Amino acid sequence: MPRFVVVLPLVPLVPGDEFTVAxxxxxxxLVEPFLTDVAVADLAAAVSRIAGSAAPVRASAGEEAMFGRRRDVPVTLVRDGGELAALRSGALDALREAGVDLDRIRARSDFRPHVTRKRHAYLVPGEHISLDTLALIDMRPAEGAHHRSVIASWRLGDRDSDVSD
Structure with missing residues (x-):
C-alpha cells in the first residue's frame, strides 16, 4: 500500500525531487507517514486546499530534545504561535475528507513540531525560520525503500501557486 507524508520543508522542494532517507x-x-489507497491526485487536491488557505509560518528553533522509541533521535523543537497545530488539524481534516484513514495519527495528542538533526544540517536554538511551502512526499517510490520522492508542493497562502505545475 502506498505511504505518504506531508511536510513543511525549510528549503524549496519541487515535484520530482528525490533524496535518500539519510x-x-x-x-x-505536519502529518506523519500514513498508508492509503486513495488516489495521489485526490491526496494532492486535499493538501493543495490547505496550503492555499494557510499563511506562511514564522517560527524559531527552540530547545534540543531526543525523540524516537529509544530517545536516540536528536531534534530541535520549533516554537511558533500555534499556527503549526492549526495547520496540522486542517491537513488531517482535509485528508480524512479525501478518504484517508487517519485514526492512528488523529489519536496522537502529543504533536510537537520539530526538525530532526541531520549529519548535513541542523537548526541552532534561537534561529528564525520561515515555513512557506507544503509538500506531499512519497515514502515508497519506485527507486526503493531508502528513497523519497516529492509528489507535489505548494506555497502557503498562494491559492494560485501550485509549485507542482
Whole structure:
C-alpha cells in the first residue's frame, strides 16, 4: 500500500525531487507517514486546499530534545504561535475528507513540531525560520525503500501557486 507524508520543508522542494532517507532536507513533519489507497491526485487536491488557505509560518528553533522509541533521535523543537497545530488539524481534516484513514495519527495528542538533526544540517536554538511551502512526499517510490520522492508542493497562502505545475 502506498505511504505518504506531508511536510513543511525549510528549503524549496519541487515535484520530482528525490533524496535518500539519510539526505532528507530539513523539514517539519505536519502529518506523519500514513498508508492509503486513495488516489495521489485526490491526496494532492486535499493538501493543495490547505496550503492555499494557510499563511506562511514564522517560527524559531527552540530547545534540543531526543525523540524516537529509544530517545536516540536528536531534534530541535520549533516554537511558533500555534499556527503549526492549526495547520496540522486542517491537513488531517482535509485528508480524512479525501478518504484517508487517519485514526492512528488523529489519536496522537502529543504533536510537537520539530526538525530532526541531520549529519548535513541542523537548526541552532534561537534561529528564525520561515515555513512557506507544503509538500506531499512519497515514502515508497519506485527507486526503493531508502528513497523519497516529492509528489507535489505548494506555497502557503498562494491559492494560485501550485509549485507542482
Amino acid at each position: 539526505d532528507w532536507p530539513l523539514h517539519v513533519t
